[in-house]
Amino acid sequence: MVWFLPLIVIGGLFYPMLGYLVLIFMIFLLVLSIFKARFWCWNLCPRGSFLDLVISKVSRNKAFPKFFTRDWFRWLVFTLIISLLTFRLIAAGKSMMAIGLILVIMCLISTIIAIILGVITKHRAWCMICPMGLLQEKIGKIKPG
């Protein structure tokens, strides 16, 4: 799965339709989280795998700020990123290429942030505040019945 990351964030700059892989993964992981909470994060996520395989080797392994674990901060990050994404998608109109490129850029920017956080703190620091990680965690806690 790790190879999907360079495919999307580098390949997507040349072929923006690859950005739709992000959308497919998002839908898949959210459905999966109903049954298996954060199974995606620890077993399948391309960025998570990259952080484990590469960034863990160069991480300073310092504690990240405590507020990374606070729900208010995680929901703040979630709201900011999803609002920005929604705004950009509306502005893109119906252009499939433009939408694909927005998804690629979103993935690229969040990966850059994940790398910076991973190097200066712990390699999976981003995963504490990742909007998809938060959603999976919250959905996974909703037990049917």
Ligand code: SF4
């Ligand atoms: S928290 Fe986000 S980046 Fe980390 S493994 Fe889960 S989905 Fe991937």
